[in-house]
Amino acid sequence: MTQTVERTLEEPRWVLCPGCATPVYGRRWQRNLHVCPECGRYTPLSARRRLALLVDDGHYEPLDLDARSEDPLGFVDTVPYPARLAEARARTGLHEAVLCARGRVGGAPAVLAVMDFRFLGGSLGSAVGELITLAAEVALAERTPLVIVSASGGARMQEGVLSLMQMAKTAAALGQLDEAGVLTVSLVTDPTYGGVAASFATLCDVILAEPGARLGFAGRRVIEQTIREKLPPEFQTAEFLRERGVVDRIVPRARQRTEIGRLLRAAADAGTPEPAPAPDAAATVRDPHRLPEADAWEQVRRARDLSRPTTLDYLATAFTDFLELHGDRISGDCPSVVGGLARLAGRPVVVIGQQKGHTAAELARRNFGMPMPSGYRKAARLMRLAEKLRLPVVTLVDTPGAFPGADAEERGQAVAIAENLRLMSSLTVAVVTVVIGEGGSGGALGLAVANRVLAFGSAVYSVISAEGCAAILWKDPAAAPRAAAALRVTARDLLRLGVVDGVLVEPDGGTGADPSAAADALRRAVAEALRELDGLTPAQLRADRRGRFRQYGSALTVESELRSMTGPRR
Numbered sequence: 001m002t003q004t005v006e007r008t009l010e011e012p013r014w015v016l017c018p019g020c021a022t023p024v025y026g027r028r029w030q031r032n033l034h035v036c037p038e039c040g041r042y043t044p045l046s047a048r049r050r051l052a053l054l055v056d057d058g059h060y061e062p063l064d065l066d067a068r069s070e071d072p073l074g075f076v077d078t079v080p081y082p083a084r085l086a087e088a089r090a091r092t093g094l095h096e097a098v099l100c101a102r103g104r105v106g107g108a109p110a111v112l113a114v115m116d117f118r119f120l121g122g123s124l125g126s127a128v129g130e131l132i133t134l135a136a137e138v139a140l141a142e143r144t145p146l147v148i149v150s151a152s153g154g155a156r157m158q159e160g161v162l163s164l165m166q167m168a169k170t171a172a173a174l175g176q177l178d179e180a181g182v183l184t185v186s187l188v189t190d191p192t193y194g195g196v197a198a199s200f201a202t203l204c205d206v207i208l209a210e211p212g213a214r215l216g217f218a219g220r221r222v223i224e225q226t227i228r229e230k231l232p233p234e235f236q237t238a239e240f241l242r243e244r245g246v247v248d249r250i251v252p253r254a255r256q257r258t259e260i261g262r263l264l265r266a267a268a269d270a271g272t273p274e275p276a277p278a279p280d281a282a283a284t285v286r287d288p289h290r291l292p293e294a295d296a297w298e299q300v301r302r303a304r305d306l307s308r309p310t311t312l313d314y315l316a317t318a319f320t321d322f323l324e325l326h327g328d329r330i331s332g333d334c335p336s337v338v339g340g341l342a343r344l345a346g347r348p349v350v351v352i353g354q355q356k357g358h359t360a361a362e363l364a365r366r367n368f369g370m371p372m373p374s375g376y377r378k379a380a381r382l383m384r385l386a387e388k389l390r391l392p393v394v395t396l397v398d399t400p401g402a403f404p405g406a407d408a409e410e411r412g413q414a415v416a417i418a419e420n421l422r423l424m425s426s427l428t429v430a431v432v433t434v435v436i437g438e439g440g441s442g443g444a445l446g447l448a449v450a451n452r453v454l455a456f457g458s459a460v461y462s463v464i465s466a467e468g469c470a471a472i473l474w475k476d477p478a479a480a481p482r483a484a485a486a487l488r489v490t491a492r493d494l495l496r497l498g499v500v501d502g503v504l505v506e507p508d509g510g511t512g513a514d515p516s517a518a519a520d521a522l523r524r525a526v527a528e529a530l531r532e533l534d535g536l537t538p539a540q541l542r543a544d545r546r547g548r549f550r551q552y553g554s555a556l557t558v559e560s561e562l563r564s565m566t567g568p569r570r
């Protein structure tokens with residue numbers, strides 16, 4: 001059975017905005033998707049209206065799921081619980097506070113579970129928990145992504161501790177979807193609190209939120225009474241939570257179907273790369289003798305040139321369909337690391353890169369490309385998503401190093417980098433890294449444990465900055481050029497050492513002189529590397545990567561490379 005939303009029949013002629021008290025003509029209110037055209041206030045949508053808004057052409061098929069609300073405690077407050085349920089049913093036309101359906105979103109199939117705040121405040125009763133769980137089980141059986149739209153005041157007190165148990169039940173259902181590699185998307189609407197916030201609303205792979213939507217475990221009033229302080233107005237809003245790494249994206253109502261559709265399509269296309277014809281010529285140089293010798297210090301200066309394309313530049317040119325995901329879900333959203341879903345030569349990938357900038361203002365905003373622990377943890381979160389969805393990981397390295405600050409240390413910078421090294425070595429999807437500029441020390445390696453590590457011709461990669469090395473070993477920062485040469489940081493040396501597998505030839509004058517040629521080189525090189533890895537099984541991909549890094553320092557490889565470097569050069 002297919003349902004289409006009833007259009008304007010029950011629309012009042014005028015609506016009074018609850019935010020600014022402006023009267024808005026009913027048709028205009030509806031056209032504006034129940035967002036006040038005067039003050040921008042988002043007002044709640046019924047579950048039916050929300051479903052119709054999210055699915056293509058407003059068509060959805062309600063799931064026939066069996067979940068009855070009981071009165072397990074025989075609960076009576078001012079009225080018996082069954083009377084409250086009956087009243088909510090009569091008023092909303094819903095059986096419970098969630099409506100589950102199948103539909104297509106942006107062309108991709110989805111199972112949707114949409115909460116309705118009008119039904120007992122969207123409280124998480126046993127039937128709500130059961131319906132969410134059953135919807136997740138349908139998604140699991142059909143391997144179809146699950147989209148959950150939440151709106152809830154929290155647990156349903158009338159069902160006592162059995163309401164609490166729904167948090168664990170739904171969390172387990174989402175865990176099974178993680179194990180099966182089925183994408184889950186949460187859309188947080190205002191308000192989402194308590195047991196719903198602390199279970200399925202925040203356990204999804206991607207957390208979207210409506211502008212201004214509030215999400216939290218404890219409510220503002222409870223917190224203010226406990227700490228005896230007044231909280232700022234933006235506390236617990238989607239905007240507040242995005243800055244703190246909890247929410248990926250804030251999506252206006254008019255764009256929700258498009259954005260969710262893009263997420264679903266990326267997951268649907270995972271693991272099915274379009275067969276691309278092999279190019280006429282290799283995209284990278286693999287023989288160091290084919291690269292010109294270059295002065296190391298000059299290369300360091302070129303690698304830091306502010307005109308070079310940054311990660312975001314490549315995301316706009318070499319990649320398509322970039323959808324940035326924000327936050328580490330723990331402490332923040334580091335601006336020095338950007339990442340998300342994108343396509344490269346048509347195939348979906350997870351892409352993560354360090355971001356500098358071209359101007360002083362951009363550099364300051366991006367902390368000069370020096371990530372905080374939250375940057376490495378955001379990267380880790382995105383790599384786990386790639387592993388779950390079987391998407392290749394592409395990382396772009398461009399950093400002077402991890403941020404050397406007190407707050408970074410307090411938040412465990414060393415641990416964040418170490419955990420990334422271990423995580424990357426255990427991924428069973430393909431990982432390709434391109435050093436696009438500066439590869440600074442552990443801060444670079446924290447994104448660079450890849451099956452294939454490539455570098456642009458003027459990129460450098462080093463254990464320490466030339467200045468730092470000069471200050472420590474020469475006791476003279478002015479010895480930086482000598483240190484750069486001694487450290488062998490140039491692409492040619494890195495290729496000889498086997499630290500990079502291929503070098504991307506730069507346009508005349510460097511990547512900054514011809515960004516579109518640089519983007520083309522990067523796209524071709526990454527596509528070629530991914531094509532080479534396509535034949536490997538998940539276990540082989542992991543073994544290949546571990547083997548690649550296992551060889552460094554083993555007598556037969558590196559020492560012979562070093563000897564060849566000191567021998568005659570052709």
Ligand SMILES: [Zn+2]
Binds near residue numbers: 019
């Ligand atoms: Zn208003």
